Amino acid sequence: MDLHVRLGEGGLVEQIFGQVAEQIGRGVLPVGTVLPSSRELAARLGVSRATVVAAYERLGARGLIRSRPGVGTLVVGEQSPIAATEGDSPLRARRIWDAEVLAVPELTAPVAEFNFAVGVPARTEFPFARWRALLNDQLRTRTEANYADPAGSPRLRDALARHLVVSRGVRIAPEQLVITTGAQQAFDIAARVLLEPGDTVAVEDPGYLPAYRSFLAYGANVVGVPVDSEGLVVDQIPDRTRLVYVTPSHQFPLGMPMSEARRTALLAWAAEHDAAIVEDDYDSEFRFTGRPLTPLQAIDSEGRVLYVGSFSKTLLPALRVGFLGIPATLGEAARRAKFVADYGTAGHLQAALAAFIEEGDLAHHLRRMRRSYERRHDLLINTLRENFTDVLDPIESSGGTHLAALLTPAQPSDTELAARALKAGVNLGTISRWGIERRSPNGFVFGYGAIPVDRIPAALAVLRRVI
Ligand SMILES: Cc1ncc(COP(=O)(O)O)c(C=O)c1O
Structure with a gap:
């Protein structure tokens, strides 16, 4: 049979394997085709026989070819999927993972x-070309190649701190920022830093389920507190609550902002009950009307607010970059928690984002x-x-x-x-x-x-x- 293999730069086994596998996958070499013997193909390609044998072995291991005595080496079929080993292990996940609410939704x-x-x-309006150029710059300079501060690149935290002052009136020192994998990881870090399993967490109801899931999976007792036209109904927060999660700029999903009176009441409630507040300011950059609402973080005189932001709405959810602004007393614990969770967010991404902010692209x-x-x-x-x-x-x-x-x-x-x-x-x-x-x-x-x-x-x- 006529087998076309063209050798170029790189590993010979890999090339032979790749090209034959591709031809089988595309049906160019149908099931039942007899391949040339390893000796013949080696001679044709000018490579050692061992090279062809190794490539054929890999094809055999993938279930693509089989040698049959007296016939030769045959194409036996498309790559078969690797079967899952479902049901044959005595191991079971913790009961919590059976909870219906923790199921991954259609994304x-x-x-x-x-x-x-x-x-x-708006994916179509994202400046992909500019982003690519910034990422390429990072790859070219080869600077972000190692493990680094888990809390995030100092340059990005600095640029972000400046951006937050201008865009949100939020003053958080760079050392008080942790760069996270989306807002979602910021909730997780807040939970790790502040909660004991079984502690009560209050969330808005209806509210942002991914945050709820985060606290629930951590082992907290998560309670839904109603919202009305002014936002979270503060006097319905259970007394024993350790942490309150809110979206004051733009309640998720209803959309109204939390009133000034409620903001003041929530901060007073937290002071009285010695609780923490997680303020999720996920899309507040897009404000069209009315005077800017000051984030809770900016009017909190006691240092009880953990401020969460995300680039999922302002840039793209697929970047998976967010941040957590924390009171200085929690800074080191949060840094350790991020380190334990994943060692830190990808360096190239952070460097590109820092340049994107510094050079005015974000604004x-x-x-x-x-x-x-x-x-x-x-x-x-x-x-x-x-x-x-x-x-x-x-x-x-x-x-x-x-x-x-x-x-x-x-x-x-x-x-x-x-x-x-x-x-x-x-x-x-x-x-x-x-x-x-x-x-x-x-x-x-x-x-x-x-x-x-x-x-x-x-x-x-x-x-x-x-x-
Ligand atoms: C209320 C709320 N918080 C946060 C986020 C962003 O989450 P992440 O940064 O994990 O993508 C979203 C995105 O849909 C959201 O609706």
């Missing part, structure tokens, strides 16, 4: 003509995206107010990348309506999905990060026909 938005996926920023990107999201937000809320008054009541929010709207009382469940909308080509989130302990309000969450502004009218026209 990719369903394919739909119109996409109001929640928590997805520029934020300005651009703020305008872009504001246009989407305004069009969305105005259309809902004009054409959906009988069915939907949007919740005022001052920014972010999603808008929630309550269904009027006579409407079916948000889950049922969202399923109908998806069938008609509109993907959108539901509020009920984010309930912790109590029944959530019935309504939709419209993420507007993934949908271009000019698609919004058509999307809402389709939705209007469904509800």
